[in-house]
Amino acid sequence: MVTLIVFYLHVVAFAAVFTKRWQEEGVVEGVLGVLFMALIFFVGWSISSFLVRLVMAPEGFGKWFDGDAVALALLAAGESVFYYFYFRKDRQREKTEEGEPTSA
Secondary structure (H helix, E strand, O other): OHHHHHHHHHHHHHHHHHHHHHHHHOHHHHHHHHHHHHHHHHHHHHHHHHHHHHHOOOOOOOOOOOHHHHHHHHHHHHHHHHHHHHHHHHHHHHHHHHOOOOOO
């Protein structure tokens, strides 16, 4: 169940990024945004799975939260932090272009 929720959240994020980039800069930029997120997802999933298997058994914490679900949850947490700061820079750049003062 955790795995399904994480995958669903990624699909929603992919759609949101594509739509935002497509409306602001065009279709090619939307596709590039999705491809960038997919690259981060697949590489991050490989790394988080490797790290989780080093420290815990494949059974994890039970039927609903096995090792793969722990790896995906760890990945989603890391991606959330990364994308927060990545898109925060975009918002600051937009404010600067509009002439509004920004605060660090």
